[in-house]
Amino acid sequence: MPEIVNIQGLQKTFGKFQALRDVTFTVNAGEVVGFIGPNGAGKSTAIRILLGIIKRDAGMAEIFGKDVWKDSLEIHKRISYVPGDVTLWGNLSGGEIIDLFLKLHGRGDQQKRDYLIKRFELDPKKKAKGYSKGNRQKVGLIAALAADSDLYIFDEPTSGLDPLMEAIFQEEVEKIKEAGKSILLSSHILSEVERLADRVVIIRQGEIVETGSLDELRHLTRSTVTLATEGDVAEMAAVNGVFDFEQKDHQATFSADHKHLDDILREASKLGVKKFESVPPTLEDLFMRHYEG
Amino acid sequence: MKEKFAGWNILFLLYLKRDWKKMMIWIVGLGLFSAAYVPAFEEIAKGQGLSGMYETLQNPAMIAMVGPTPVETGAEYTLGAMYSHEMLLFCGLFAMVIAVLHVVSHTRKEENLGLTEIIRSFQIGRQANSLATMMEVVFINVLLALLISGVMISFGVDTISVEGAFLFGASIGMAGMLGAGIALVMAQIMPASSGATGSALGIIGLLYIIRAGTDISNVDLSMINPLRWTYLTYPFTENNWMPFIFALIFSLVMVVLAFALEGARDMGAGYLPEREGRERARKSLLSVRGLFIKINKGVMISWLVAFVMIGAAYGSIYGDMQTFLESNEIVQQMFANSEASIEESFTGTIMVVMIGLVSILPIVLVNKLFAEENRSHLSQLYATRVTRSQFYWTSIGLATFAGVTGILLAAGTLGGTAITAMGDQSAMGILDFLAAGFNFLPAVLFFTGLAALALGWAPKLSKAVYVYLAYSFLLNYFGGIADLPEWLLNTAIQSWIPRIPLEDFDLLIFVTITVISIAMIVIGHLGYNRRDLVEGA
Numbered sequence: 001m002p003e004i005v006n007i008q009g010l011q012k013t014f015g016k017f018q019a020l021r022d023v024t025f026t027v028n029a030g031e032v033v034g035f036i037g038p039n040g041a042g043k044s045t046a047i048r049i050l051l052g053i054i055k056r057d058a059g060m061a062e063i064f065g066k067d068v069w070k071d072s073l074e075i076h077k078r079i080s081y082v083p084g085d086v087t088l089w090g091n092l093s094g095g096e097i098i099d100l101f102l103k104l105h106g107r108g109d110q111q112k113r114d115y116l117i118k119r120f121e122l123d124p125k126k127k128a129k130g131y132s133k134g135n136r137q138k139v140g141l142i143a144a145l146a147a148d149s150d151l152y153i154f155d156e157p158t159s160g161l162d163p164l165m166e167a168i169f170q171e172e173v174e175k176i177k178e179a180g181k182s183i184l185l186s187s188h189i190l191s192e193v194e195r196l197a198d199r200v201v202i203i204r205q206g207e208i209v210e211t212g213s214l215d216e217l218r219h220l221t222r223s224t225v226t227l228a229t230e231g232d233v234a235e236m237a238a239v240n241g242v243f244d245f246e247q248k249d250h251q252a253t254f255s256a257d258h259k260h261l262d263d264i265l266r267e268a269s270k271l272g273v274k275k276f277e278s279v280p281p282t283l284e285d286l287f288m289r290h291y292e293g
Numbered sequence: 294m295k296e297k298f299a300g301w302n303i304l305f306l307l308y309l310k311r312d313w314k315k316m317m318i319w320i321v322g323l324g325l326f327s328a329a330y331v332p333a334f335e336e337i338a339k340g341q342g343l344s345g346m347y348e349t350l351q352n353p354a355m356i357a358m359v360g361p362t363p364v365e366t367g368a369e370y371t372l373g374a375m376y377s378h379e380m381l382l383f384c385g386l387f388a389m390v391i392a393v394l395h396v397v398s399h400t401r402k403e404e405n406l407g408l409t410e411i412i413r414s415f416q417i418g419r420q421a422n423s424l425a426t427m428m429e430v431v432f433i434n435v436l437l438a439l440l441i442s443g444v445m446i447s448f449g450v451d452t453i454s455v456e457g458a459f460l461f462g463a464s465i466g467m468a469g470m471l472g473a474g475i476a477l478v479m480a481q482i483m484p485a486s487s488g489a490t491g492s493a494l495g496i497i498g499l500l501y502i503i504r505a506g507t508d509i510s511n512v513d514l515s516m517i518n519p520l521r522w523t524y525l526t527y528p529f530t531e532n533n534w535m536p537f538i539f540a541l542i543f544s545l546v547m548v549v550l551a552f553a554l555e556g557a558r559d560m561g562a563g564y565l566p567e568r569e570g571r572e573r574a575r576k577s578l579l580s581v582r583g584l585f586i587k588i589n590k591g592v593m594i595s596w597l598v599a600f601v602m603i604g605a606a607y608g609s610i611y612g613d614m615q616t617f618l619e620s621n622e623i624v625q626q627m628f629a630n631s632e633a634s635i636e637e638s639f640t641g642t643i644m645v646v647m648i649g650l651v652s653i654l655p656i657v658l659v660n661k662l663f664a665e666e667n668r669s670h671l672s673q674l675y676a677t678r679v680t681r682s683q684f685y686w687t688s689i690g691l692a693t694f695a696g697v698t699g700i701l702l703a704a705g706t707l708g709g710t711a712i713t714a715m716g717d718q719s720a721m722g723i724l725d726f727l728a729a730g731f732n733f734l735p736a737v738l739f740f741t742g743l744a745a746l747a748l749g750w751a752p753k754l755s756k757a758v759y760v761y762l763a764y765s766f767l768l769n770y771f772g773g774i775a776d777l778p779e780w781l782l783n784t785a786i787q788s789w790i791p792r793i794p795l796e797d798f799d800l801l802i803f804v805t806i807t808v809i810s811i812a813m814i815v816i817g818h819l820g821y822n823r824r825d826l827v828e829g830a
């Protein structure tokens with residue numbers, strides 16, 4: 001599968017502060033990659049390097065096989081970008097700004113523009129200084145979504161959008177995905193990432209700590225198990241791969257490490273299983289583990 | 294009633310604490326600017342200076358600029374009369390403008406930024422912020438008035454009486470209050486803070502132009518113009534407190550009106566609806582150049598109009614030049630040159646002043662690119678086909694265009710008005726004026742180049758270019774009167790350029806400075822292309 005985005009060992013330092021220590025990941029053709037991590041982890045910094053807004057100190061960063069700094073012009077013909085905080089010229093209307101962005105992008109689709117304006121319920125005649133945060137964000141989104149690109153880069157694109165608009169955004173992204181485009185999506189809204197992303201890249205303090213499909217990542221973590229047995233359930237606490245053990249009468253709740261699932265089941269059946277429930281980890285759980293860990 | 298203003302005193306103290314540096318600069322800066330020129334005026338008044346100046350200021354153009362005097366003959370024109378005649382209107386205007394900026398930034402702007410929302414969630418009344426801001430402005434203007442009066446009295450000049458000094462200071466303080474009142478009303482009416490500032494300053498500008506007309510044609514008509522109440526008090530001559538009372542009443546009415554309007558409106562909203570924009574962009578907007586023209590249009594037009602007005606104002610003096618120069622030793626010293634005519638000498642000097650002003654606009658335009666970068670306005674555009682070079686050269690192009698047009702307008706209107714004012718006696722043609730102006734083109738380019746260099750390599754320093762401009766402007770302005778050493782004068786770029794038509798054109802210098810400027814622009818481009826773009830950092 002050809003790589004659309006290819007980042008290897010990326011580093012960036014601001015003054016004395018090392019914002020990116022070692023960032024390596026790829027976005028393949030037709031893939032949606034969720035880029036997540038706590039505040040200040042370096043997501044926006046990595047994205048700015050990809051866009052040629054800032055220059056990397058070391059490492060490699062390519063889009064479409066071209067260097068993001070040297071060949072930025074070639075790359076920019078085929079990408080769209082929405083920042084997390086869209087700021088606009090107060091005395092231009094939303095419609096004017098969208099037209100300007102599309103024109104400077106070069107591959108804008110007028111029909112899609114009009115369709116998206118309706119879909120997102122934006123008043124294009126209003127001057128930008130009169131827009132709310134969410135409406136400013138819509139201007140940026142419409143301008144990006146109405147342009148025909150091969151790679152879409154979103155940095156917290158839905159910040160400030162209401163849940164209804166968020167859902168519309170997700171539907172539109174799914175359409176783009178179906179059309180075979182690639183998407184790099186940084187977001188704090190995990191349900192959004194869970195719904196859209198094929199693969200997740202987790203960054204912490206300037207380093208990638210995890211990458212893989214959601215299924216793969218789930219295997220790395222633990223499910224929450226509720227177990228009731230005929231024998232003394234307390235014996236389960238000592239079993240390998242059991243964490244956060246809590247007991248209430250004959251019923252226990254604990255986290256089960258997937259690697260030791262076999263041991264756990266074997267021990268449990270020795271005690272006589274009366275009830276067994278396992279809940280797979282959500283992205284949220286995954287997250288908490290990495291964010292805190 | 295009380296509830297609405299609950300907690301204003303807390304805010305008031307908070308503002309004093311927060312703003313004390315700004316207040317110091319405001320009070321001391323404007324106070325000294327208004328009061329401390331008494332010794333300089335004493336110099337001017339020596340010999341026949343007073344009556345000569347009196348004659349000069351009878352010129353309609355001068356009345357249009359500084360206003361009339363009640364004195365009827367040159368012999369009765371005292372130092373005090375001249376001081377208030379020349380200074381009061383301008384200082385009052387300054388006080389008004391600063392008050393407008395301050396009031397809007399504390400009321401409407403904070404509301405737009407959402408700060409007011411936070412404050413109101415505490416136990417603070419709905420209108421406490423406005424009251425606290427107005428009390429702060431009162432406090433500042435009272436101090437300002439006292440400082441001005443005190444400084445003037447301290448010079449111990451006969452014709453600057455204690456009563457006159459108090460009236461002079463009070464008039465300037467009251468001008469500040471007028472501005473504050475107008476600003477507070479506009480802050481309620483307009484839909485956003487920029488509109489409030491713009492409309493309040495526009496009203497002041499309009500009142501200024503109207504009073505210029507009525508001052509010449511019919512002084513009594515001027516009496517209904519609020520701006521006039523600030524300087525028709527005629528300190529040191531008639532000491533008329535009536536206009537001051539009018540202004541006081543007018544300010545109170547404005548404040549009461551503003552509070553009533555504010556009480557009846559929603560936070561964040563105004564009375565005038567926001568004008569609708571276009572649904573689709575015009576073709577002319579759809580390029581980097583179109584965008585940059587659009588976002589800079591307001592500032593460009595305002596400055597170009599100002600250049601025309603300044604050129605016309607100076608040009609109209611040419612008619613009375615002879616009387617003016619003969620009467621005044623210090624001015625003679627400034628313009629004396631045995632070989633050239635007085636008009637030519639004046640042109641050479643005044644052109645430096647005008648070029649200093651013209652240079653501001655290109656710096657503004659180059660710095661605008663960094664301002665846009667810093668506000669993250671361009672983030673989404675960086676990811677399009679637009680290159681950094683396009684942003685850079687469009688800004689440089691716009692700045693160069695503004696510099697050339699500025700010189701053309703300033704020198705052209707100066708020449709046009711001067712030739713009209715001199716009539717048949719004119720020894721200079723319009724081309725002489727244009728040559729004198731464009732002779733300084735390298736200086737304008739030099740400032741553009743400095744700003745470009747800062748943009749590319751040290752954008753945080755871009756404001757420092759204004760400081761250098763102000764420094765070189767002052768050196769040139771006072772270089773003629775104070776005997777300054779050559780090397781010091783030469784730290785100002787304009788000093789290197791000969792003053793046409795007084796001196797001969799120097800091609801070598803013209804080309805050298807132009808080449809240096811272009812080099813700075815090119816080096817700036819290298820920096821701009823390789824540095825990290827800043828976004829709101």
Ligand SMILES: Nc1ncnc2c1ncn2[C@@H]1O[C@H](COP(=O)(O)OP(=O)(O)OP(=O)(O)O)[C@@H](O)[C@H]1O
Nearest residue numbers: 014017019037038039040041042043044045046830
């Ligand atoms: N221009 C800059 N100068 C100095 N430090 C910077 C600059 N830009 C980013 N940083 C620092 O680099 C770190 C990473 O910032 P970045 O904006 O990439 O985080 P992020 O992952 O996008 O966070 P968030 O989720 O809050 O958007 C932060 O600590 C930030 O303060």
Ligand SMILES: [Mg+2]
Nearest residue numbers: 043044084155
């Ligand atoms: Mg970020």
